[in-house]
Amino acid sequence: MREVAQQASVSVATVSMVLNDNPRISKATQIKVRRIIDKLGYRPNRLAQSLSSQYTRVLAVLLPPLRHAFSDPYFGELLSGICDRADRLGHKVMLESAKPDFLRERKHMELFERRFVDGMFCLGVNDRHHFIKDFAAAGFPMVCVNNYFPDLKLDYVVADYRSGAEQVMNVLLQLGHKKIALIAGASETQTIRDIMGVYSARMGDAGFETDESWIADGRFTEEGGAAAADEILERHPETTAIFACNDKMALGAMHRLVELGKNVPGDVSVVGFDDIQQMAFVNPSLTTVHLPLYEVGARACELLVQRVRGKAQKVAERMPAHLVLRDSTSIVSGRGQ
Amino acid sequence: MREVAQQASVSVATVSMVLNDNPRISKATQIKVRRIIDKLGYRPNRLAQSLSSQYTRVLAVLLPPLRHAFSDPYFGELLSGICDRADRLGHKVMLESAKPDFLRERKHMELFERRFVDGMFCLGVNDRHHFIKDFAAAGFPMVCVNNYFPDLKLDYVVADYRSGAEQVMNVLLQLGHKKIALIAGASETQTIRDIMGVYSARMGDAGFETDESWIADGRFTEEGGAAAADEILERHPETTAIFACNDKMALGAMHRLVELGKNVPGDVSVVGFDDIQQMAFVNPSLTTVHLPLYEVGARACELLVQRVRGKAQKVAERMPAHLVLRDSTSIVSGRGQ
DNA sequence: GTTAACTGCTTAAACAGTTTACCAGATCAT
DNA sequence: ATGATCTGGTAAACTGTTTAAGCAGTTAAC
Numbered sequence A, B: 001m002r003e004v005a006q007q008a009s010v011s012v013a014t015v016s017m018v019l020n021d022n023p024r025i026s027k028a029t030q031i032k033v034r035r036i037i038d039k040l041g042y043r044p045n046r047l048a049q050s051l052s053s054q055y056t057r058v059l060a061v062l063l064p065p066l067r068h069a070f071s072d073p074y075f076g077e078l079l080s081g082i083c084d085r086a087d088r089l090g091h092k093v094m095l096e097s098a099k100p101d102f103l104r105e106r107k108h109m110e111l112f113e114r115r116f117v118d119g120m121f122c123l124g125v126n127d128r129h130h131f132i133k134d135f136a137a138a139g140f141p142m143v144c145v146n147n148y149f150p151d152l153k154l155d156y157v158v159a160d161y162r163s164g165a166e167q168v169m170n171v172l173l174q175l176g177h178k179k180i181a182l183i184a185g186a187s188e189t190q191t192i193r194d195i196m197g198v199y200s201a202r203m204g205d206a207g208f209e210t211d212e213s214w215i216a217d218g219r220f221t222e223e224g225g226a227a228a229a230d231e232i233l234e235r236h237p238e239t240t241a242i243f244a245c246n247d248k249m250a251l252g253a254m255h256r257l258v259e260l261g262k263n264v265p266g267d268v269s270v271v272g273f274d275d276i277q278q279m280a281f282v283n284p285s286l287t288t289v290h291l292p293l294y295e296v297g298a299r300a301c302e303l304l305v306q307r308v309r310g311k312a313q314k315v316a317e318r319m320p321a322h323l324v325l326r327d328s329t330s331i332v333s334g335r336g337q
Numbered sequence C: 001g002t003t004a005a006c007t008g009c010t011t012a013a014a015c016a017g018t019t020t021a022c023c024a025g026a027t028c029a030t
Numbered sequence D: 001a002t003g004a005t006c007t008g009g010t011a012a013a014c015t016g017t018t019t020a021a022g023c024a025g026t027t028a029a030c
Helices: A002-007 A012-019 A027-040 A046-053 A073-088 A100-104 A107-113 A132-138 A161-174 A190-205 A222-235 A247-259 A293-308 B002-007 B012-019 B027-040 B046-053 B073-088 B100-104 B107-113 B132-138 B161-174 B190-205 B222-235 B247-259 B293-308
Strands: A058-063 A092-097 A119-123 A142-145 A155-159 A180-184 A215-217 A241-244 A269-271 A288-290 A316-319 A322-324 B058-063 B092-097 B119-123 B142-145 B155-159 B180-184 B215-217 B241-244 B269-271 B288-290 B316-319 B322-324
Touching: A002 A012, A002 A027, A012 A027, A046 B046, A058 A073, A058 A293, A073 A092, A073 A119, A073 A293, A073 B092, A092 A107, A092 B073, A100 A107, A107 A119, A107 A132, A119 A293, A132 A142, A142 A293, A155 A161, A155 A293, A161 A180, A161 A190, A161 A241, A161 A269, A161 A288, A161 A322, A180 A190, A180 A222, A180 A247, A215 A222, A222 A241, A222 A247, A241 A247, A247 A269, A293 A316, B002 B012, B002 B027, B012 B027, B058 B073, B058 B293, B073 B092, B073 B119, B073 B293, B092 B107, B100 B107, B107 B119, B107 B132, B119 B293, B132 B142, B142 B293, B155 B161, B155 B293, B161 B190, B161 B241, B161 B269, B161 B288, B161 B322, B180 B190, B180 B222, B180 B247, B215 B222, B222 B241, B222 B247, B241 B247, B247 B269, B293 B316
Parallel strands: A058 A092, A058 A119, A119 A142, A142 A155, A155 A316, A180 A215, A180 A241, A241 A269, B058 B092, B058 B119, B119 B142, B142 B155, B155 B316, B180 B215, B180 B241, B241 B269
Antiparallel strands: A092 B092, A288 A322, B288 B322
């Protein structure tokens, strides 16, 4: 920068102002300086800029410490939305995994304290993750992505799980299903509780009271989904439909059903949640709820950037979800009754 | 830092040396200063550290600009390995997407020039991506992950595609298959050419000469795999086995086969490549080649960090792959002959 | 007729560290 | 006693930006 200033016979401050399109710089100086910049191939050092301006223009994404978190299409789709939008807003995205060590050493706070990042996204958090309160307490910008905490004053952007669940229950009931089981994930997650609430309510409305024996925990994984399917069929062999709270569990359940010699959807209908890409290509293709994950991520990013700039107030948005009917659901079969 | 120095009645230089475990600092001063640091909750500003030390300890991952790149388990697994190892080595990971604009504006170079990052990983690149030469030319540390360029002097870490392909061909031939088709990806990719080379050679060895009518391009996607399956069956209805160069294409092909009323593996065996996690849970579960993607990513990270520190020489490693037999392959059926 | 707000630019301080050259005192060999 | 070496520390220069304050002259507002 000094070199540019020298060659253009102006001060470094002027060069700085040229770079920042400060209106106080005359057209002539603008052009003169820019010409030298191009000639010299000068690029401002972002570390120095950040040091001085107090903004790093870097955002962190905190992912749960699952072995396959990065290769999980669910998180991937959120990440995709976040990254695309961040790029458009001139921000970089950094990846972090919320390992126990990471949290114990308060690294999630260090990210801010040491000026690594301006803001943070939390993905896959639930009520047991007490650390999320730290951000708000310290006044660091943070947005919960596709999750929320009614009791805490935290920013969030979330897909409409209730509406999605309503649509699933409607279609299953209309297809004549009465023996509907639910494969849930961790009930420490508010969105899962939303689905469970809708499930119980709609079953009750339809006159088919269910108890917790109709609900199994699939731990959000394929293996868990398979195990949950086992549990359910053992407790209720008369089950004609299984509603899983995410696609991975639905896939695991479906795989297990086929292994057990059941026909999907002939004997048992299966419905997922999320609509991750592959689900159109499994056999049978999976009926599921499409969540606008990309858009949720993108919107969260927009709002986080506003927060960083001190603009946004309370951030809380809910984005629409819709059912995608495929081949894993059908009208209840005669003998299923 | 000034505050710490003052309270400990030493200079800021001393505080800096304490933080960096400089041996010139006495035990007594060490302890005295550290006590004040803890008391004040002081955290060194990484921007200032980087500005001064010339190292950012940030690495960038350049992903191809595919709509679902982030949610692709293939990239996810590589990313997972990279991130875990980077964390252990005290480095942060930044995400970048190689969009046309990005490259046109030389942003991939700016990342280095503006001191954003110390090094870079390139994922999913092929011979058409001329920009990869820029790094070497400018002397910026870069490692190609799970891909390589025999003609260029670039660092890389790659899974052993040839050995994987050998294993596939061995098992298919042993199962009695003769009419084996190949679904390839972009032939601009060296690893794909490796597979194609093995395929042709082994078919030739076994006395079953094939020509390009037995090879279709599946563009690495499920849709492409499905279309490729169509092509192949149209040209060669007698096909008894399909070998796809990645799992996504295998899944697409399998889905199409089932749609066409074929039984997998009864009528047609299908083999994939990569062993992404879900493939154990599709119907039928997919026989595929397990690539140590996590390890490839981790190793690439180790080597990149060494490169950044100026230690490593030429980096070029190949990691072993092995076949995973599942339910999508079987002995060739009588009528298939 | 005074005050205030421009004009386009410069100077210097601030941002928060690291590193190098140097220094005073202690230790050691001659 | 003298010079050489070691020890533990300091002051100052350095990294590359942004930004507040200021310069002297012009113009608009009250």
